[in-house]
Amino acid sequence: MTRGEAPTGEQQHRVRLTVNGRAAAATVVARRTLSDFLRHDLGLTGTHVGCEHGVCGACTVLLDGEPVRSCLLFAVSVAGREVTTVEGLTPSTATADPDTLSAVQRAFRECHALQCGFCTPGFLTTITAGLRENPHPSADDAVQMIAGNLCRCTGYQNIVAAVLRAAELSDADEPPVPEPAEGGA
Amino acid sequence: MATRYFGQSIKRTEDLRLTTGRGRYTDDIAVGTGTLEAAYVRSPHAHARIIDIDVADAIDVPGVVAIYTWEDLVGAAAEPLPVLIPHPALHAPRTGYPLARDEVHHAGEAIVMVVAQNRYLAEDAAAKIRVDYQPLPAVVGLDAARAAQHAVHADVPDNVAARLVQTVGDLDAGFAAAPHTLELNLEIERSCSMPLEGKAVHARWDADDQSLRVYSSTQASTSVRAAIAAKLGLPLGKVEVIAPDVGGGFGAKIVHPWPEEITVPFAAVRLGRPVKWTEDRREHFVSSAHERGQQHHIRVGFDDAGRILALDVQFWHDNGAYTPYGIICPIVTSTQLLGPYKPGAYRVTFESLYTTTVIVTPYRGAGRPQGVFAMERTMDAIAARLGLDRTVVRAANFIQPDEFPFDQGLIFQDGRPLIYDSGNYPDQLIMLKELIGWDAFDDERRRARDEGRLLGIGLGCYVEGTGPGPYEGAHVQVQTDGSVEVAIGLTSQGQGHQTVFAQIAADELGVPIEKVRVTTGDTRRFGYAVGTFASRAAVMSGSAVALAARAAKAKALRVAADILEVDASDLDIVDGVVAVKGSPSSAIPLGQVAVLSNPLRYAFDEAAKAATQFAKPADPDKPPVAEDDEPGLEGKDYYSPPRSTFASGMHAAVVEIDPDTSEIAIRRYAVVHDCGNMINPMIVEGQVHGGVAQGIAGALYERMAYDEDGQLVNASFMDFLMPYVTEIPQAQLGQLILGHQETPSPLNPLGIKGAGEAGVIPVSAVLASAVEDAVGVPITAMPLDPSTLFELRRGRSADSSSPPTRPDAEGVSR
Numbered sequence: 001m002t003r004g005e006a007p008t009g010e011q012q013h014r015v016r017l018t019v020n021g022r023a024a025a026a027t028v029v030a031r032r033t034l035s036d037f038l039r040h041d042l043g044l045t046g047t048h049v050g051c052e053h054g055v056c057g058a059c060t061v062l063l064d065g066e067p068v069r070s071c072l073l074f075a076v077s078v079a080g081r082e083v084t085t086v087e088g089l090t091p092s093t094a095t096a097d098p099d100t101l102s103a104v105q106r107a108f109r110e111c112h113a114l115q116c117g118f119c120t121p122g123f124l125t126t127i128t129a130g131l132r133e134n135p136h137p138s139a140d141d142a143v144q145m146i147a148g149n150l151c152r153c154t155g156y157q158n159i160v161a162a163v164l165r166a167a168e169l170s171d172a173d174e175p176p177v178p179e180p181a182e183g184g185a
Numbered sequence: 186m187a188t189r190y191f192g193q194s195i196k197r198t199e200d201l202r203l204t205t206g207r208g209r210y211t212d213d214i215a216v217g218t219g220t221l222e223a224a225y226v227r228s229p230h231a232h233a234r235i236i237d238i239d240v241a242d243a244i245d246v247p248g249v250v251a252i253y254t255w256e257d258l259v260g261a262a263a264e265p266l267p268v269l270i271p272h273p274a275l276h277a278p279r280t281g282y283p284l285a286r287d288e289v290h291h292a293g294e295a296i297v298m299v300v301a302q303n304r305y306l307a308e309d310a311a312a313k314i315r316v317d318y319q320p321l322p323a324v325v326g327l328d329a330a331r332a333a334q335h336a337v338h339a340d341v342p343d344n345v346a347a348r349l350v351q352t353v354g355d356l357d358a359g360f361a362a363a364p365h366t367l368e369l370n371l372e373i374e375r376s377c378s379m380p381l382e383g384k385a386v387h388a389r390w391d392a393d394d395q396s397l398r399v400y401s402s403t404q405a406s407t408s409v410r411a412a413i414a415a416k417l418g419l420p421l422g423k424v425e426v427i428a429p430d431v432g433g434g435f436g437a438k439i440v441h442p443w444p445e446e447i448t449v450p451f452a453a454v455r456l457g458r459p460v461k462w463t464e465d466r467r468e469h470f471v472s473s474a475h476e477r478g479q480q481h482h483i484r485v486g487f488d489d490a491g492r493i494l495a496l497d498v499q500f501w502h503d504n505g506a507y508t509p510y511g512i513i514c515p516i517v518t519s520t521q522l523l524g525p526y527k528p529g530a531y532r533v534t535f536e537s538l539y540t541t542t543v544i545v546t547p548y549r550g551a552g553r554p555q556g557v558f559a560m561e562r563t564m565d566a567i568a569a570r571l572g573l574d575r576t577v578v579r580a581a582n583f584i585q586p587d588e589f590p591f592d593q594g595l596i597f598q599d600g601r602p603l604i605y606d607s608g609n610y611p612d613q614l615i616m617l618k619e620l621i622g623w624d625a626f627d628d629e630r631r632r633a634r635d636e637g638r639l640l641g642i643g644l645g646c647y648v649e650g651t652g653p654g655p656y657e658g659a660h661v662q663v664q665t666d667g668s669v670e671v672a673i674g675l676t677s678q679g680q681g682h683q684t685v686f687a688q689i690a691a692d693e694l695g696v697p698i699e700k701v702r703v704t705t706g707d708t709r710r711f712g713y714a715v716g717t718f719a720s721r722a723a724v725m726s727g728s729a730v731a732l733a734a735r736a737a738k739a740k741a742l743r744v745a746a747d748i749l750e751v752d753a754s755d756l757d758i759v760d761g762v763v764a765v766k767g768s769p770s771s772a773i774p775l776g777q778v779a780v781l782s783n784p785l786r787y788a789f790d791e792a793a794k795a796a797t798q799f800a801k802p803a804d805p806d807k808p809p810v811a812e813d814d815e816p817g818l819e820g821k822d823y824y825s826p827p828r829s830t831f832a833s834g835m836h837a838a839v840v841e842i843d844p845d846t847s848e849i850a851i852r853r854y855a856v857v858h859d860c861g862n863m864i865n866p867m868i869v870e871g872q873v874h875g876g877v878a879q880g881i882a883g884a885l886y887e888r889m890a891y892d893e894d895g896q897l898v899n900a901s902f903m904d905f906l907m908p909y910v911t912e913i914p915q916a917q918l919g920q921l922i923l924g925h926q927e928t929p930s931p932l933n934p935l936g937i938k939g940a941g942e943a944g945v946i947p948v949s950a951v952l953a954s955a956v957e958d959a960v961g962v963p964i965t966a967m968p969l970d971p972s973t974l975f976e977l978r979r980g981r982s983a984d985s986s987s988p989p990t991r992p993d994a995e996g997v998s999r
Binding site: 008009010029031032039040041043044045046047048049050051052053055056058085086087089090101105108109110112114115116117118119120121124139140142143146147148149150151152153154155156157158159160161164 | 194196197199200201202203204205206207208209210212213216217247248302303305306379380381382430431432433435465466678679680681867868870871874875876877878879901902903907909910911913915916917918921944
């Protein structure tokens with residue numbers, strides 16, 4: 001992280017971090033949220049902002065493998081760390097080929113676990129981390145796993161089904177996203 | 186084609202994009218390209234006169250590009266926003282301005298627009314703008330509006346925007362003949378659509394071309410386009426509006442033009458630079474739209490069997506500060522209140538009233554939940570009075586299957602007669618009773634009571650007019666590579682339109698679904714459309730796609746018949762190949778037909794050579810394109826039905842009330858749903874799931890908590906209790922059970938009815954019925970939270986004179 005001054009007079013910071021396995025950097029003001037940083041500075045618009053106060057979970061990304069609300073973090077505060085967004089859940093970044101989707105993504109499509117798709121990235125990241133912690137959830141576990149994210153379209157019915165289906169699919173898959181860092185960050 | 190796609194749960198083509206972060210919502214458009222961003226100064230007062238606006242401090246904020254007030258608007262943009270749906274009964278319509286002029290009528294109304302390099306800086310500047318207000322009295326809630334001690338609009342002293350009466354049958358004779366009468370007073374509070382993506386507008390002005398492109402998170406891109414063209418004084422052909430991926434709508438995004446849909450393009454034109462605005466959550470709470478708030482007074486006369494002989498309903502509808510969407514919601518309430526029933530006589534009177542609160546426009550269900558609540562509470566009250574089973578009373582009032590088409594004798598929200606096209610309500614009730622276990626419930630209740638648990642069961646029935654006109658259209662074009670482009674003007678907010686309309690086009694044309702691409706809500710591709718509302722997309726655009734695809738197919742067969750020198754009636758298209766029926770060797774791929782349907786001079790690619798003028802001998806006396814024909818393999822058509830088609834359904838719930846805390850838990854929830862023929866059952870079920878969740882939200886959790894000054898005090902997700910998964914009964918836990926009935930509509934070529942809103946409609950009625958059944962206290966107002974129920978039950982035990990509605994509820998005998 002280096003410092004400078006924006007044309008607006010506000011102090012600027014060079015933020016370097018790893019996003020979806022690749023080095024990334026941008027120069028931003030200290031109050032730039034991680035969600036805005038990802039979306040507007042890095043162009044990773046898959047992360048969505050639903051409330052800007054940490055309740056809806058649409059902006060959930062994985063920070064060193066753990067789900068966090070990117071609207072409640074400043075980009076400068078995660079400099080040097082590893083972020084996984086929905087774009088990083090797909091093993092191949094080339095095209096949206098159904099064969100390259102992760103187990104959770106495939107399960108969402110199979111189970112019709114999304115409608116408008118706006119909350120979906122937050123659920124996908126949350127469940128990706130959740131299944132790593134509990135690879136064989138019961139239906140009750142599946143409910144608990146997604147109990148911090150809001151969806152207005154699905155009544156959560158098929159998201160719960162997708163958690164269970166993703167667990168089945170994962171048994172034959174290697175999760176492509178980074179494991180949580182040892183001893184936290 | 187071996188199998189039809191219609192009726193199959195085809196996986197959505199949208200999902201590859203949306204599950205990988207490749208969706209394009211309005212705020213995602215052209216990120217990182219220096220688009221300016223807008224923020225608004227919004228009124229902190231519910232009602233105030235604007236004395237002065239001082240922007241001096243804001244202009245100096247670095248990064249600020251422009252600041253606009255009403256004074257800066259010119260021409261039609263400075264005039265009031267349109268009354269979108271005028272109605273003779275709406276005698277005092279009022280609308281706001283894109284930026285408030287002299288007076289604000291609700292907290293949250295936009296007054297000043299700031300455009301800056303980014304949203305952070307725009308908000309910095311907005312915070313430095315000083316507006317002097319002279320506060321005026323707030324009018325909050327229907328009681329205050331009806332009392333009219335203060336007026337919301339000075340020239341509407343009684344606060345009444347509209348008054349409408351509809352009568353069918355002889356009400357006096359009905360009451361005179363009725364051995365029993367009873368009266369109810371009911372109330373439903375406000376809720377709102379609350380899509381996860383709020384509104385958003387992105388506008389680019391092309392100064393060289395003098396044209397404007399606008400992306401908007403809207404349910405009606407063609408009409409937004411027309412409104413922008415009119416307001417900014419641009420030719421329609423120089424304005425394009427695109428609804429990209431839209432993160433839910435549920436009604437709020439059918440309203441247009443939103444003030445920001447005028448001011449953002451206005452700024453883009455004025456500045457010659459791209460400008461966008463993305464609504465934040467608080468803005469969505471205080472400056473979009475709410476719905477539901479109504480009070481009802483019902484008088485009903487009925488016979489010993491529970492048959493309604495006369496029904497007299499008076500209700501009051503809170504329309505908020507303005508009436509841009511007319512009186513659609515109360516009209517829907519007043520007509521759809523009748524549900525699957527046929528009262529002997531019916532009179533409904535409503536007043537739509539102004540309050541100094543956020544505007545009220547359709548939210549999924551659009552007035553139906555309130556009407557169904559009124560009717561179903563009435564049915565339960567009749568059953569309680571007569572000591573009859575609640576399902577028996579309903580069955581006694583059903584329209585019978587042999588009575589369709591059934592004319593209710595009223596005028597519906599589309600201005601057309603309220604004539605039900607098809608349905609089978611008695612069968613639906615039988616299905617519902619089986620799904621929920623109605624007949625065995627008394628035993629279940631008794632067993633639970635022995636364990637100290639308090640259970641109740643309830644039900645609710647509805648009929649929903651879906652697929653209203655005036656029309657939708659579709660364009661189908663077969664490309665020279667055999668792929669098919671389908672375009673409709675109607676938008677999508679997550680209903681899977683790309684998938685279901687591809688199913689229809691693929692079936693009609695005889696091509697694999699993978700060959701079909703669907704574009705929705707893009708005025709560049711299809712300019713005529715009405716919008717996505719009233720559960721109309723499948724019915725209207727689905728029918729239009731079928732008709733347009735049939736036209737394209739007819740042309741394909743005609744062109745192929747010439748080439749293959751056979752009669753067109755001997756041909757069919759299977760798997761993208763036009764072939765003589767029963768003689769597959771005589772065949773031509775559809776892509777090749779497309780090539781030959783467009784006589785060419787220039788061979789721009791290898792395939793095109795076949796269509797050039799020296800490629801094959803032609804009749805020298807005939808023009809290459811016949812007189813009434815046109816080049817290309819395309820079909821375009823419109824579907825415009827005589828009137829709406831009527832879907833229906835019935836829900837039932839078993840609830841458990843904590844005897845000590847009055848906490849309400851839904852143990853089982855059953856749905857029987859009829860939307861005619863289903864294009865994609867997976868998607869229909871998804872719609873029902875989401876609707877039921879929103880219904881439960883409105884029944885038990887969500888309300889708009891206005892204080893007496895007109896401040897919305899729960900305007901965040903911290904305080905507005907939008908349900909998480911833990912609040913909604915889950916199918917995976919055996920708590921939600923779905924049943925389908927299919928009574929095809931005779932009104933459209935596919936026999937379909939709408940499904941979008943259905944799930945939400947009866948839920949408040951169902952849960953009120955179930956809770957009342959459990960605790961024996963009349964439930965007359967929703968939403969119902971545990972504290973309120975606790976007080977109701979305590980009041981009941983304190984005041985033994987208020988009669989329980991069920992003799993055995995809570996073990997209290999009458």
